[in-house]
Amino acid sequence: MFDVCKTTDISVGEKRAFKVGGEHILVYHLSDGFYATQARCTHLFKSMENGDITANDEIQCPLHRARFDIKTGEVNEWANFPKAVKVIDGLRPAKCLKTYPVAIDGDRIQVLVGEEPVST
């Protein structure tokens, strides 16, 4: 587990980007807790650090507007903007985001990325 920040560092409805264990991740604070996903969109690898969190707890890619379920990583809608982007669906079929287990230890958020232990 990697210690990333304090629970109070991310307000409800917000997210923050981190690089841990060699991976770029986003940590989200949703109404029912904290979640983590890979930061880069699985379509054409745009960072979703500036993507929007929707009312349905999705992260929307700012480039072609793919929407992913933050809790499961599932694709709710694949790249669709502009419409012409659909022509590459054969080359870039819908692919889920990686998600990472999150634990809260006191006031700290920890994310399991790979097998690295938290040093205590």
Ligand code: FES
């Ligand atoms: S890079 Fe994210 S939808 Fe295309």
